[in-house]
Amino acid sequence: MRLLRALGTLFWRFMVIFSFIVNIILVVVLIALLLFIFEIKNQVAEPLVEGLHSSFVGLDQATIDWTIPVRDEIQVVLDIPLQTETIVRLTQPVPLQVNALIDLPGINAYNVNAAVNLELPAGLELPVALDLLVNVDQPLPVELDVRAVIPIQGTQLHDVAQNLRLQLEPLAIALNNLPNNFSEAGDLIGDVLRGERINLLEPNDYSIKPWPGYSITAGYGYELINEPVPPENVPLRTGIVPIGGMPFLDEQIRPDVYNAGGPFEINTAAINNLNAQGIPPQFYSGEIGSLIQLIPRVDSGTSPFDGQAQSVPGVEPTPPPSYDEGIITPEDENEG
Incomplete structure (x- = not known):
């Protein structure tokens, strides 16, 4: 019994000393x-x-x-109809011999049939009407330098970059607004004690221009920047918004999104609208790349872009189109 009491006392003292040491370490840290x-x-x-x-x-x-050099040779085989009026110039004298009826009143001879020798001089310009078929069958060398100027904000990569930015934007702005030393910390505490409203997400020099610039230019000297894009090539705006970061912070950055119900509600409504317009989901869901890879394997007469609109929560999804990959099932063997 005394042994147990002694062990208990020893254990208690050990725990006291251990706790004291841990507390000292924590205080130092x-x-x-x-x-x-x-x-x-x-x-x-x-x-x-x-x-x-x-x-x-x-x-x-x-x-x-980026400039893409194109160096190739195209075999051109075609018939070009040529119908035009033009002026030709003789490069050398052209002799002519024509029959003519000549009147010679001095000898009382009329309508005398005679051969007349003429010569068209070099350099004479003559109007000519051309109506012929020009046959072309020869290789045509192609040497082009195609310059492509593509702003990321005009592509689907904009949504990815925007969502990544939203993950960190509240933290980046708040850290920049926090005190940098004890003096600024004292001022902040004083403002809090006086009841002043502290907004750590208030715009600052960093948030106004977070990216300083690039080491190389883009679009400099490109004369087609303001060239209008053909209407059929202009992408549609889907209305889908990035999910964003932590909702309670993201709401401070994008109050308009949360006033409209939040990203989920906005995106659900946008997808419903796209469904109503009959726009297949692969054109906005990120599946277009995989479908393009399937193009050589698609049976003739079937478009890889055919598909139903994307389903929304609470609605039975439409199965994606299946492509025949040459696999024979037992049912197919029985039918054969």
Whole structure:
């Protein structure tokens, strides 16, 4: 019994000493964190978060400017109908001999049949009407340098970059608005104690221009920037919005989205609208790339872009079109 009591006392003393040591360590760590909190904020957290956020902003604002050299040879086989009026110039004298009726009143001779020798001089211009078929059958060399200037914001990559940006934007702005030293921290605490409203998501110099620029230009000297795009090539606006980051922070960045019900409600309504217009989902759901890869394997007469509109929550989804991959099922063997 005394042994158990002694062991209990020893264990109790050990726990007291151990707890005391742990508390001292925690206090030291907290003091160190307090002493270096602004160094951690200014040298680690803020550069890391702002670096990621600004990179996504830069990705969204980037423009692809690339020249594609085209060097090829095309065999041209066609008949070109040529119907036109033109002027030709003689390059050398052209002798002519024509029969003519000549009147010679001096000898009282009329309508005398005679041969007349003429010569059309070189350089004489003559009007000519051409009506012929020009046969062309020869290789045509093609040498083109096609310059493509593609703003990312005009493609579906904009949605991806925008969603990545929204994940970090509240944190990046808030970190930039937090105090950088003890003096600024004291001012912030004073404002709070006076009852002033503190908005850590207030726009600042960083949020106004998070991306400084690029190391190379894009579109410089490109004369077709303002050239109108053919109407049939203009993509449709679906109305789908990025999901965004943490809702309670994202709402501060995009209040208009949440005033309209939030991303889920907006996207559901947008998909319903697209369904009503009969726009197949592969053109806005990200499936177009995989469908393009299937084009060589599609049976003739079947378009890889045929499909039903995307289903929405609560509605039975329409199965995607199936493509024959040459697999013979037992049912097919029985039918054969």
